[in-house]
Amino acid sequence: MRKQFVTTTERLLDEDERVVVLLGDIGVFAFRNAFKKHPQRVLNIGILEQATVSVAAGLAKEGFIPLFHSIAPFVVERAFEQIKVDFGYQSLGGNFVSVGGSYDYAALGCSHHCPGDVSLMQAIPGVEIIVPGHPAELDALMSQTYASGHPTYYRLSERSNRSAQTVTFGKAEVIRSGKGPTVVTVGPFLDRVVEALEGTDATILYYTTISPFDAATLQQHAGDGRILCVEPFYEGTLAASVTQALRGKRIALSSMGVPRQFLTSYGHADYHDRACGLLAADIRARYDELLHV
Amino acid sequence: MRHAGFVSATVNQPAIEAQIRGIRENIIRAASVAGEGHIASAFSILDILYVLYNGILRHDPQQPQDPQRGRFVLSKGHASLGIYGILAERGFFPKEELNTFASSSGRLGGHPDSRKVPGVEASTGSLGHGMPMAAGMALGLKIRASDSRVVCIVGDGECNEGSVWEAALLAAHHQLGNFTCVVDYNHSGDRALMLGDISAKFRSFGWETTEIDGHDHEQIRAALEPHGGTVPRAVIANTIKGHGCKDMENNPAWHHKAPKADELEALLAQLT
Numbered sequence: 001m002r003k004q005f006v007t008t009t010e011r012l013l014d015e016d017e018r019v020v021v022l023l024g025d026i027g028v029f030a031f032r033n034a035f036k037k038h039p040q041r042v043l044n045i046g047i048l049e050q051a052t053v054s055v056a057a058g059l060a061k062e063g064f065i066p067l068f069h070s071i072a073p074f075v076v077e078r079a080f081e082q083i084k085v086d087f088g089y090q091s092l093g094g095n096f097v098s099v100g101g102s103y104d105y106a107a108l109g110c111s112h113h114c115p116g117d118v119s120l121m122q123a124i125p126g127v128e129i130i131v132p133g134h135p136a137e138l139d140a141l142m143s144q145t146y147a148s149g150h151p152t153y154y155r156l157s158e159r160s161n162r163s164a165q166t167v168t169f170g171k172a173e174v175i176r177s178g179k180g181p182t183v184v185t186v187g188p189f190l191d192r193v194v195e196a197l198e199g200t201d202a203t204i205l206y207y208t209t210i211s212p213f214d215a216a217t218l219q220q221h222a223g224d225g226r227i228l229c230v231e232p233f234y235e236g237t238l239a240a241s242v243t244q245a246l247r248g249k250r251i252a253l254s255s256m257g258v259p260r261q262f263l264t265s266y267g268h269a270d271y272h273d274r275a276c277g278l279l280a281a282d283i284r285a286r287y288d289e290l291l292h293v
Numbered sequence: 294m295r296h297a298g299f300v301s302a303t304v305n306q307p308a309i310e311a312q313i314r315g316i317r318e319n320i321i322r323a324a325s326v327a328g329e330g331h332i333a334s335a336f337s338i339l340d341i342l343y344v345l346y347n348g349i350l351r352h353d354p355q356q357p358q359d360p361q362r363g364r365f366v367l368s369k370g371h372a373s374l375g376i377y378g379i380l381a382e383r384g385f386f387p388k389e390e391l392n393t394f395a396s397s398s399g400r401l402g403g404h405p406d407s408r409k410v411p412g413v414e415a416s417t418g419s420l421g422h423g424m425p426m427a428a429g430m431a432l433g434l435k436i437r438a439s440d441s442r443v444v445c446i447v448g449d450g451e452c453n454e455g456s457v458w459e460a461a462l463l464a465a466h467h468q469l470g471n472f473t474c475v476v477d478y479n480h481s482g483d484r485a486l487m488l489g490d491i492s493a494k495f496r497s498f499g500w501e502t503t504e505i506d507g508h509d510h511e512q513i514r515a516a517l518e519p520h521g522g523t524v525p526r527a528v529i530a531n532t533i534k535g536h537g538c539k540d541m542e543n544n545p546a547w548h549h550k551a552p553k554a555d556e557l558e559a560l561l562a563q564l565t
Contacts, residue, residue, distance in 0.1 A: 046463070048462065051462075054425030054426045054429060054456065054460070055425050055426070055432060055460070055463060057429060058426040058428060058429020058430040059429045059432060061426070061429070061430055061433070062434060081419060082456075085419050085422055089416055090408065
């Protein structure tokens with residue numbers, strides 16, 4: 001997905017001279033051709049995230065479309081107030097592209113984990129949040145939104161689904177429609193959700209845009225109100241959007257995602273998936289629980 | 294684009310002083326009506342703003358978004374009454390509007406909102422945001438090869454913020470000769486953290502610096518002239534918080550306080 005991010009960004013740089021890329025001293029080798037081709041608009045800005053976000057806002061004020069790229073905790077958590085005030089409050093357009101959330105950098109420890117990025121970005125009115133599950137989805141969604149005039153957060157993952165869905169910004173995809181509970185999932189978790197629910201009568205809704213949340217698709221496919229959210233970030237991140245979408249309806253909501261605790265073990269992301277109970281078998285077990293509600 | 298209202302400082306100094314006294318009065322009255330305001334912080338920078346908007350910064354009140362304009366960012370946003378007073382004087386909005394300051398129906402907030410107020414380039418308030426935003430604007434102008442420039446004012450207390458120094462690094466590295474940062478050095482931050490020699494600090498970050506009396510119009514004018522080149526300029530302006538109103542000068546009690554009705558006339562009487 002990172003390779004696709006570079007390819008897509010290179011294309012946008014070629015097509016739109018308003019695009020300015022600010023790298024937080026990561027991805028520098030991957031962008032080596034872009035540096036040569038657009039020396040004024042591709043900058044390795046350094047390791048100073050707060051000023052970088054404000055500088056990006058200044059560029060946006062001058063008519064540019066800034067794109068800031070770093071590791072999730074440094075984009076979102078380090079510079080959160082800058083995104084809130086300089087982009088959110090001032091209604092400026094810009095793109096924030098992270099890697100590493102929730103625990104793609106498992107071996108590097110909790111400073112480099114970021115399961116809270118989407119919850120935090122949801123707290124800033126007007127921010128668009130995109131979690132693609134496949135490189136082709138990233139390309140489609142970035143092309144649709146990079147110049148939206150809003151702050152847009154793209155959460156890139158090291159992992160992706162085997163095949164791409166045809167995705168549209170702001171719309172959820174109906175992967176399967178059944179008579180059982182409705183499973184809402186996001187980005188790179190789609191494959192394991194599909195695998196987990198083989199042989200069931202579940203409805204599966206696939207979200208790559210988290211904000212603005214596609215309430216209409218959920219309302220149309222909520223069945224009898226039994227909902228399971230399978231989230232690649234903190235568990236419960238989607239709960240407010242789901243309950244708001246289904247307000248006034250009797251629902252049974254079950255959320256599974258990254259537990260709200262520091263994951264102090266190292267290893268690989270797969271290890272944390274298992275430790276956090278986010279494997280297909282865990283998903284199936286939670287789904288089966290809902291069958292008895 | 295015209296140099297709106299250019300006046301010769303040497304010839305008309307008494308008239309200028311009378312005009313600034315009038316702006317101070319407008320500010321005190323606005324804060325009094327609102328029951329809110331950082332008057333002393335506004336007075337600290339009023340001479341700098343006056344000179345900036347009288348012959349230094351290209352601006353046209355009728356076209357506040359003109360691409361050719363000079364940009365000014367008030368990074369220490371709590372001094373909003375200062376920039377409102379100047380913008381009203383320049384004709385960006387009617388002076389009467391000052392009396393809607395900080396009201397529920399008004400657009401002139403305790404901190405300035407760039408989405409509401411013509412002539413306000415950046416919504417500031419949280420310290421350490423305006424200067425890097427101004428640097429980003431200067432970078433954008435440089436990429437576009439524009440001859441417009443960016444001036445910002447930070448407070449000395451604001452210089453506690455790491456993002457100010459991050460922006461100082463960036464401005465020097467990216468050779469933003471179109472960028473001037475004025476430090477309103479009224480020493481209000483000393484009670485928390487001593488900044489010491491700010492000029493030396495900026496110089497060590499790769500800036501050129503000049504130190505001035507922030508209430509001397511000749512010195513302000515010389516320091517704020519466009520300097521060109523590839524090195525950003527820091528202007529260390531030694532100022533008096535509350536300048537021009539004796540009771541407020543260097544008096545922490547007036548940092549964030551609006552005069553009550555019975556205090557108003559006494560304050561207005563001592564304006565210089």
